Amino acid sequence: MSTNKGIDWDGELQALMESSGIKHAELARPTWATRARRKALGARPFLAVIAVTGPLMWVITASGAPAAAVIPLLVWLAGWVGYGAWISLGRPDATIAAHAIAGHGGIAFAAVSRFCFAHSRPARARWRAWRTAAGRDRAAATGEATA
16 A cells, blocks of 8 residues: 555555455466466467468478579568467567567577587687698798797
């Protein structure tokens, strides 16, 4: 309830839950299966678009048609996939979408750069060895002393 020092949000929420028939003492987290079912039901538009466009994209790609005809159609179908995802996410506005893309984009960029850095170590070691050998050969050719 409201007091002179502000609103008691916990009390207001508890009163709202009790008036809606939700007993605070009996609240429990839904099971894994219930949570998965709710997510799947929420993603129905996305799954429907994938069910239609996935096989269609496969048939178009395997048809042997020229790339100039196939690529615009695949891009158009990918747009429908994106539209289904947008609907499944609750039609977020531009600011919410931009914030989510920026967050996930930063995480993806960090993961990709870590992967590339880890997998390029042998190439970097070969480059350092080649550069050292080339410097040594150059020094030997000019008669300079190497450290």
